Amino acid sequence: MTEIDQISPLLEIRDLSVRFKTDEGEVEALDKVSLEIKPCQTVGVVGESGCGKSVTAYSIMRLLPRPMGMISNGRILFQGKNLLDLSTEEMRDIRGNEIGMIFQEPMNALNPVQKIGKQLSEVFSLHQQDDNHQAWLRSIDMLEAVGIPSAENRMHEYPHQLSGGMRQRVVIAMALACKPSLIIADEPTTALDVTVQAQILDLLQNLQKETGCSILLITHDLGVIAETCDQVCVMYAGRVVEKGVAEKVFASPQHAYTQDLLGSIPRLDGHSKARLKTIEGIVPSLFELNEGCRFGPRSCRDHTEEQLSQRPDFKEISSGHWVEACPVCTQT
Amino acid sequence: MIKGSEFLRLDNLRVHFPVRGGVFKKAIGYCKAVDGVSFSLKKGQTLGLVGESGCGKSTLAKSIVRLLRPTSGKIHFKDYTTDDIERRKDFCKSVQMVFQDPAESLNTRMTVGAIIQEPLDIHGLGNRDERPVRVKELLQKVGLPVSATRRYPFEFSGGQRQRIGIARALAVSPELLVLDEPVSALDVSVQSQVLNLLLDLQNELGLSYLFIAHDLAVVKHVSDIIAVMYLGKIVEIASAEELYSNPLHAYTKALISAIPVPDPSVKRKRIVIPGDVPSPIDPPPGCAFGHRVNAKNYPASLGMPLGLKEVVADHWVLDCPCCIEEG
Numbered sequence: 001m002t003e004i005d006q007i008s009p010l011l012e013i014r015d016l017s018v019r020f021k022t023d024e025g026e027v028e029a030l031d032k033v034s035l036e037i038k039p040c041q042t043v044g045v046v047g048e049s050g051c052g053k054s055v056t057a058y059s060i061m062r063l064l065p066r067p068m069g070m071i072s073n074g075r076i077l078f079q080g081k082n083l084l085d086l087s088t089e090e091m092r093d094i095r096g097n098e099i100g101m102i103f104q105e106p107m108n109a110l111n112p113v114q115k116i117g118k119q120l121s122e123v124f125s126l127h128q129q130d131d132n133h134q135a136w137l138r139s140i141d142m143l144e145a146v147g148i149p150s151a152e153n154r155m156h157e158y159p160h161q162l163s164g165g166m167r168q169r170v171v172i173a174m175a176l177a178c179k180p181s182l183i184i185a186d187e188p189t190t191a192l193d194v195t196v197q198a199q200i201l202d203l204l205q206n207l208q209k210e211t212g213c214s215i216l217l218i219t220h221d222l223g224v225i226a227e228t229c230d231q232v233c234v235m236y237a238g239r240v241v242e243k244g245v246a247e248k249v250f251a252s253p254q255h256a257y258t259q260d261l262l263g264s265i266p267r268l269d270g271h272s273k274a275r276l277k278t279i280e281g282i283v284p285s286l287f288e289l290n291e292g293c294r295f296g297p298r299s300c301r302d303h304t305e306e307q308l309s310q311r312p313d314f315k316e317i318s319s320g321h322w323v324e325a326c327p328v329c330t331q332t
Numbered sequence: 333m334i335k336g337s338e339f340l341r342l343d344n345l346r347v348h349f350p351v352r353g354g355v356f357k358k359a360i361g362y363c364k365a366v367d368g369v370s371f372s373l374k375k376g377q378t379l380g381l382v383g384e385s386g387c388g389k390s391t392l393a394k395s396i397v398r399l400l401r402p403t404s405g406k407i408h409f410k411d412y413t414t415d416d417i418e419r420r421k422d423f424c425k426s427v428q429m430v431f432q433d434p435a436e437s438l439n440t441r442m443t444v445g446a447i448i449q450e451p452l453d454i455h456g457l458g459n460r461d462e463r464p465v466r467v468k469e470l471l472q473k474v475g476l477p478v479s480a481t482r483r484y485p486f487e488f489s490g491g492q493r494q495r496i497g498i499a500r501a502l503a504v505s506p507e508l509l510v511l512d513e514p515v516s517a518l519d520v521s522v523q524s525q526v527l528n529l530l531l532d533l534q535n536e537l538g539l540s541y542l543f544i545a546h547d548l549a550v551v552k553h554v555s556d557i558i559a560v561m562y563l564g565k566i567v568e569i570a571s572a573e574e575l576y577s578n579p580l581h582a583y584t585k586a587l588i589s590a591i592p593v594p595d596p597s598v599k600r601k602r603i604v605i606p607g608d609v610p611s612p613i614d615p616p617p618g619c620a621f622g623h624r625v626n627a628k629n630y631p632a633s634l635g636m637p638l639g640l641k642e643v644v645a646d647h648w649v650l651d652c653p654c655c656i657e658e659g
Binding site for chain 1: 384385489491492519520521522523524525527528531546547548549550552553554555556572573576586587588589590591592593594595596597598602603604605606608
C-alpha cells in the first residue's frame with residue numbers, strides 16, 4: 001500500500017448504469033461502470049466513439065438529455081455526497097463551483113453572440129455573487145492565467161474572432177473560474193492541431209500543479225493519455241474493460257482490446273509501410289450487445305457460448321490493475 | 333533527379349485568393365494560401381504532406397486535381413502539363429481525390445452502387461452490362477459486401493463510408509490518388525484498417541499517393557517522402573526516415589516533439605510553439621516561423637530571399653538563418 005492508496009477518493013463512481021430510450025427501444029449506454037479519482041490525480045478515460053466515455057462525463061454533471069437518458073443504477077459520490085440524490089438547485093451549485101467542465105468543441109460551448117467578457121464574468125456573478133466590476137476584473141485575471149495575450153482587449157471580442165486554441169483557452173478559463181476541485185475535460189484537444197494540443201495539455205498540467213485540482217480526461221488518443229494521466233481506464237461498449245496505473249496498463253496491457261488498440265496506432269519509431277494490427281469490424285451497436293465478453297464477437301478469438309453470455313468478473317490482477325477477466329481475452 | 337522517372341512535378345505553384353473590399357469590391361489584398369510550392373513524385377511513391385490547419389495543405393490538394401485554378405506555376409503530370417486542355421480528360425481520369433469527411437463527400441440520396449458507377453458513366457468506361465460488374469469488383473477490392481450497391485451511405489459506419497469514397501476514386505483506374513486527410517475523422521482501430529487497405533491497394537495496383545494529414549505519425553507510416561508545410565510554403569522535404577531521425581528546421585522539430593507518444597515511460601521535452609499560424613493574408617516579413625517564435629536571429633531573415641536548400645542528399649530545407657541551428 002502506497003500513500004496514495006489510503007487517501008479517500010474525490011470522486012467515486014460505483015456500478016453506474018445509464019439507459020437511453022430511443023424510438024427503436026431502450027439501450028444501455030453504460031453497464032455498471034466503476035471509476036475513482038483521487039485528489040490531484042489525472043485519470044484518463046479512453047475508448048472508441050460510442051463506448052460511453054462522454055455519457056460517463058455527462059452523468060457526473062447530471063447533464064444527460066432528459067427524458068431520454070436516465071441513470072438506472074449506481075452511485076456517484078463526490079466528496080462523500082451522492083450527486084444523484086441532490087436537488088436541481090444543489091446540483092447547479094456544484095456545477096462550475098466544485099466541478100468544472102471543458103467541452104470538446106469550443107465553438108459550440110461558447111455563445112456566439114455574446115462577448116467573451118460577458119460570458120466569463122457571468123460565471124463569477126452567478127457562482128460567487130461578485131458585483132459586475134469585480135467579476136470583470138477577475139475575468140481578466142483568469143484570461144491571463146490561461147495564457148491569453150492582451151486579455152483586456154479580448155474581453156470585448158466575440159468567440160468567432162479568436163482562433164481554435166484561444167477559444168479552448170477561454171473555455172478552460174470558464175471551467176477553472178471558481179477553482180473547482182475536479183475538472184472534467186471531454187476531448188479537450190480533439191478539434192485542435194498537434195502544436196496547439198501541446199500548448200493546451202501543457203496549460204492543463206501547469207494549472208493542475210498550481211491549483212491542485214483533479215482532472216478526468218476523456219479522449220480517444222492513447223498518446224494524450226500516456227503523456228498526461230496517472231490512471232487510465234479503457235472502455236468498450238459501455239463497460240470498463242481495463243483500468244489501472246497508466247505505466248502498468250501501457251507496459252503490460254492485459255485485456256485483448258487494450259492490446260489491439262495499442263497495436264493499431266502507427267508509431268513514429270515504427271517501420272514505415274508495415275501492416276498495422278487492426279481490430280476487425282466496428283464497435284457493436286448498442287442494440288445488439290451480449291451479456292458476456294463484449295469484445296468477444298469482434299476479437300477474432302474463439303469464445304464459447306457461455307463466455308459470450310455470462311459477464312466476466314472484474315478482477316484485480318496486480319495491485320491497482322483491474323481487468324475484465326474474460327478467460328479468452330486476458331490470456332497472456 | 334532523373335527527369336524520366338518523375339511522375340508528378342509541381343513547379344513554383346502559387347494559389348492566391350483575392351480579398352475584396354470597398355464599394356467596387358476591388359481586390360485589396362491577396363490571401364497567399366499556397367505560395368511557391370515545388371516538389372516531384374515518382375511512380376508508386378507516396379508523398380506525405382503535413383502542417384497545421386490553415387497552412388495550405390487542402391488548397392494545394394485541390395489545385396492539383398484542378399478543383400482550384402493555380403494563380404501561377406505549372407503542374408507537370410507525366411509528359412504534359414495540366415494547362416493542356418486536350419489532355420484534360422486523360423488527366424482527370426489519372427488523378428482522383430479522396431476527401432476528408434466521408435459523410436459529406438458522398439451524395440446522401442444516391443445508392444452506393446450509383447455513387448461508384450458515376451465516374452464510369454462520366455468517362456464512358458464500359459457498357460451498361462459491364463459497369464455494374466466493375467462496381468461489384470471495386471466493392472470487393474475495398475472490402476465491402478457486394479450487397480452494398482443497393483444501400484445508401486447513411487447505412488454505413490464512418491470507416492465503411494471512407495471505403496466507398498476510395499472505391500469511387502478507384503473506379504476509373506487512376507494512377508495518382510490525392511488523399512486529403514482520409515483517416516482524421518476515424519477511430520484508431522478503424523483508422524488502421526483504412527491505412528492497411530491503402531497500403532494493400534498501392535502494392536496491388538502500383539498507385540502513387542499524395543497523402544495529406546496533420547498527424548505526423550500516420551504520415552510517417554505511409555509515406556516515402558514527407559514535406560512539411562508552413563504558411564503556404566514547404567519548409568522541409570526529405571525521405572520519411574531521414575526527416576524523423578534528422579529534422580533540421582525548427583518547425584519540424586517542434587512538430588515532431590508535439591506528437592503524444594503512447595508510452596508513459598518515454599519522457600520527452602515537448603517543444604511548445606507559442607501562438608498560432610499567422611494569417612496568410614498579411615504574412616509577417618521575413619521568416620514567418622521565426623516571427624512566431626520570436627527567434628533570436630529573426631531580424632537576419634528580413635529582406636532575404638528564402639529558398640529551399642539541399643543540406644544532405646535529397647533532404648531540402650528552407651534556408652533561413654533563424655530556424656536552422658548551425659552545427
